[in-house]
Amino acid sequence: MADVILKGITKSFGDKRAVDAVDLHIHDGEFVVLLGPTGAGKTTTLRLIAGLEAPDAGTLHIGGRPMQGLAPASRDVAFVFQQYSLYPHLTVYENLAFPLRSPACRMDAATIDARVRQVAKMVRIDHKLENRSTRLSGGEMQRVAIGRALVRRPSIYLMDEPLSSLDAKLRAELRLELKRIQKELGATLLYVTHDQIEAMTMADRIGILSEGRLVQIGTPREIYTDPANLHVAARLGQPHINILPVGLLPGGEAPAGATRVGARTEHIAIARQDGGNARVDWIEHLGDQNHLHIKVGEHRLVTLADPDMPVVPGDGISVTLRNPLYFGHDGSRLGG
Numbered sequence: 203m204a205d206v207i208l209k210g211i212t213k214s215f216g217d218k219r220a221v222d223a224v225d226l227h228i229h230d231g232e233f234v235v236l237l238g239p240t241g242a243g244k245t246t247t248l249r250l251i252a253g254l255e256a257p258d259a260g261t262l263h264i265g266g267r268p269m270q271g272l273a274p275a276s277r278d279v280a281f282v283f284q285q286y287s288l289y290p291h292l293t294v295y296e297n298l299a300f301p302l303r304s305p306a307c308r309m310d311a312a313t314i315d316a317r318v319r320q321v322a323k324m325v326r327i328d329h330k331l332e333n334r335s336t337r338l339s340g341g342e343m344q345r346v347a348i349g350r351a352l353v354r355r356p357s358i359y360l361m362d363e364p365l366s367s368l369d370a371k372l373r374a375e376l377r378l379e380l381k382r383i384q385k386e387l388g389a390t391l392l393y394v395t396h397d398q399i400e401a402m403t404m405a406d407r408i409g410i411l412s413e414g415r416l417v418q419i420g421t422p423r424e425i426y427t428d429p430a431n432l433h434v435a436a437r438l439g440q441p442h443i444n445i446l447p448v449g450l451l452p453g454g455e456a457p458a459g460a461t462r463v464g465a466r467t468e469h470i471a472i473a474r475q476d477g478g479n480a481r482v483d484w485i486e487h488l489g490d491q492n493h494l495h496i497k498v499g500e501h502r503l504v505t506l507a508d509p510d511m512p513v514v515p516g517d518g519i520s521v522t523l524r525n526p527l528y529f530g531h532d533g534s535r536l537g538g
């Protein structure tokens with residue numbers, strides 16, 4: 203495993219700048235997640251590190267070695283693609299062994315066998331080693347795809363939304379397992395996704411990618427509580443942060459220049475009150491909690507509420523802010 207350092211990495215396709223002057227230092231043994239919507243430049247960033255694309259500008263070092271001009275095979279990275287790309291005619295065992303059979307690995311059969319069985323256990327596919335990969339469920343195939351990267355011990359694992367094609371339950375399971383495996387191996391891992399839950403639960407640090415630019419990087423807690431701007435604030439949090447005009451609601455003290463206030467559930471105090479400053483519009487029941495949709499004049503906001511809270515649509519309530527976030531007219535964060 204190794205440090206991976208990007209400096210000013212830039213890549214355009216025609217006049218589209220896919221990756222824009224990205225500086226990123228991934229530390230040895232760190233799990234970094236790049237979070238961004240479709241088109242943000244996530245896949246291109248991974249492909250640049252892997253050597254599948256060449257940057258227009260900037261430098262990349264892996265383990266202290268400059269990567270300029272080096273072919274993918276010489277870079278010592280392992281890539282897990284969004285779509286599992288297994289060899290359909292091979293068994294699970296052979297799929298896992300394949301990367302170790304390359305002459306460059308110079309590994310003897312006993313070592314390969316031990317490694318394959320160890321990784322198969324890790325990704326919990328050891329009971330299906332003799333199955334053909336076409337006989338597996340989607341979740342099992344993706345475990346094999348991840349396992350096939352893990353059999354190698356590269357400088358860095360690059361993973362491109364590897365769980366996005368799976369159903370919610372499997373995704374939740376595999377994200378726990380991936381985090382456990384990464385810790386166990388002490389692996390350096392760069393994982394990209396558009397899923398905020400994956401980012402929050404797995405990352406040591408989250409980088410927020412927007413239109414090719416790395417807007418902010420920090421621990422999940424830092425990104426959530428201390429977002430640099432409106433864009434970052436809107437990436438994390440369920441329900442979404444409410445963006446409202448300054449002065450609409452009482453409570454909080456807006457710094458000079460603030461035009462909008464960002465309020466998450468923890469910034470909002472509500473109480474049932476006839477003639478209050480707001481009213482309940484509708485209620486989404488989620489079981490353990492409710493999403494309360496509230497109207498303040500013409501403005502709407504959503505907050506979490508205790509399912510036992512005795513309110514129905516149409517009820518008057520009072521809404522007060524406590525220590526919300528403030529933003530200037532350009533969306534940058536103020537105060538805090």
Ligand SMILES: Nc1ncnc2c1ncn2[C@@H]1O[C@H](COP(=O)(O)OP(=O)(O)O)[C@@H](O)[C@H]1O
Pocket residue numbers: 215218219220238239240241242243244245246247
């Ligand atoms: N090979 C390519 N040719 C032309 N445009 C591309 C190519 N690859 C990516 N792009 C463009 O670059 C931008 C970033 O793409 P991508 O890195 O795939 O984003 P993400 O993985 O975050 O969805 C998008 O606008 C995409 O259309």
Ligand SMILES: [Mg+2]
Pocket residue numbers: 244245246362
């Ligand atoms: Mg992509």
